[in-house]
Amino acid sequence: MEREKLEFDVLFVGGGPANLAGAIHLKKLSQQQGKDIEICLIEKAVSIGTHALSGAVLDPRALRELLPDFKEKGCPIEETDLRDGIFYLTPGGQFRLPYTPPYMHNEGCFIISLSKFCTWLGAAAEELGVNIFPGFAGVEALYDETGRRVVGVRTGDKGVNKDGKPKSNFEPGVDLLAKVTVFGEGPKGSLIREVGKKLGIFDGRMPQVFETAVKEVIEIPSSSPFLRSPYTVLHTFGYPLGLNTKGGGFLYRMKENRVSLGLVVGLDYEDPMLEPYQEFLKFKKHPLIAEIIAGGKVLQQGAKTLAAGGWYSMPQLAADGALFVGDSASMLNVQRLKGIHTGMKSGMLAAETILAAIVKGDVSLATLGEYRSKVDGSWIRKELYAARNFGQALSQKGIAKFFSLGAQFFTGGRGLIDPMKSHDDANTLKPGLFRSPTPVQDLDGQLYLDKLTGVYLSGTKHEEDQPCHLLIPDKELCVTRCWQQFRSPCSRFCPGQVYEIELEEGGRPRLKLNPSNCLHCKTCEIKDPFKNIIWTCPEGGGGPSYSIV
Ligand SMILES: Cc1cc2nc3c(=O)[nH]c(=O)nc-3n(C[C@H](O)[C@H](O)[C@H](O)COP(=O)(O)OP(=O)(O)OC[C@H]3O[C@@H](n4cnc5c(N)ncnc54)[C@H](O)[C@@H]3O)c2cc1C
Secondary structure, eight states: OOOOOEEEEEEEOOOSHHHHHHHHHHHHHHHHHHHOOEEEEESSSSSSSTTTOOOOOTTTTTHHHHHHTTTTTTOOSSOOOOOOOEEESSSEEEEEEEEOOOOGGGGEEEEOHHHHHHHHHHHHHHTOOOOOEOOOOOEEEEOOOOSSSSEEEEEEEEEETTTTTTTEEEEOOOEEEEEEEOOOOOOOOOOHHHHHHOOOTTTTSSSOOEEEEEEEEEEOTTOOGGGGOOOOOOEEEEETTSSSSSSEEEEEEOOOOOOOOOOOOTTOOOOOOHHHHHHHHHHHHSSSHHHHTTTTOOOOOOOOEEEOOGGGGGGOOTTTEEEEEEGGGGGOBBBTTBHHHHHHHHHHHHHHHHHHHHHHTSSSHHHHHHHHHHHHHHHHHHHHHHTTTTHHHSOOTTHHHHHHHHHHHTTTTOOOOOOOOOOGGOOOTTTTOOOOOOOOOOOOOOOOOHHHHHHHHHOBBOOOOSSOOOEOOOOHHHHHHHHHHOOOOHHHHHHTOOOEEEEGGOOOEEEOOOOOOOSOOOOOHHHHHTOOOHHHHHOOOOOOOSOOO
């Protein structure tokens, strides 16, 4: 098939904060140096920001370096007065920690909506002359004749029916060619997965580990006690996950009597019957939270994973013709639950490396590899290195984690063992641990929602007549070994009810897929115990439509 080819100097794949900061910085630097650099940025969402979901407490360090006049330029900030409270929750009560560890202090940070923030960054990039193509998913990395140098990305075909045949509106994908391609696909990128296999960029690193989160923006009544509380930022641990499953809750104050509420669950959990969405509902029903949100209404819901492996999971950051930034490159600081500022900074350091390489006329690994030295010499390393064993310590059972965390606190992150090992999330479920889940009752469709109402409030839409973007190489395995050993955990860990198990006559399970509900969180590819789910990008423009989360 003849495909259109478009050539640029630099191609950014993914319109998250890391790549948007990279594109802006590159455009600004090149303009300052009188160089004309053609930049293209593609994003699979229908518009920039609509697939962006985060807590989100923003450490403005990178933003200040990128756009010192961000306030004058109308950066959308929800709250500047950040006062922290950390609570340990028991099933019916709570107590506040008298001490907040320094890394959990948020003074000087801002509460934002990541979707609004990315929309704003996208507009700033466009104003500077970056060519932004939303609604285009990168589906294949392109290489030169040696097969080792990345030369761009192919975007997905549009207008293909579910049998793979072209429809009347068929449009072939485009080959976007560039001297340098920057992969900023966020957690569990579908392109970086394949690039990684081909170029070995993850070899010898600790496995990347992930957390998954369900999050809502809720409008609360003006009578809510939270609006008069001494805190604007709450973090919780303990109930409902307990101390054996990594994770915790957050509640941040936003403008207009809104709060950002979410529960993060470490995907190295062992219980195959655990359902992160149900845990989120239990968290909402805890008295501390229930009292704050009583009488409120969910405005938007969404779900996403975050890459929490940190320093020891960081891949090789450059290849011939390519760089890797943000969550895709394990830049998130799990100790602070923050990856926006480190992601942005990584994009900016990538931009500086790219400009020097283009000026030199050498975009091979030898020159682009300078990016790693820049990361090592920056505050990213300082932050991530101090937190290098933090996530692994949290994964320990019971109170053992507190000994490790304490040791790390007094040794600058080294702790009792350095490096502490992490485990592939797909391998942690314990077979045969069956129990009947007790779903949270009294869902009212307003404040307490079932999964499908949540999907509706995420604005998720996909073209129905397209090939299924969730590839399951061995469907028989789903209804045999996976059912027998784990009772098909995909039907529980997916927050969008994409995977359903129906029992046929005789009790034989049948897997039903609803790919149109997919929230693009990618929990399924990460947690499937047989690695039998491969997430690929659906037709560009499909997916959630977040605007305030
Ligand atoms: C629940 C939750 C709470 C969080 N809280 C905080 C917080 O309070 N503070 C903080 O700093 N960080 C927080 N984070 C982490 C933060 O959101 C991430 O670290 C940050 O967004 C990473 O930026 P990124 O640009 O690397 O990736 P992303 O923000 O994930 O952006 C990647 C973009 O690439 C697009 N994309 C992916 N693949 C393709 C493709 N093949 N083709 C085209 N487009 C593609 C995606 O649609 C997406 O828009 C939180 C994360 C979650 C999930």
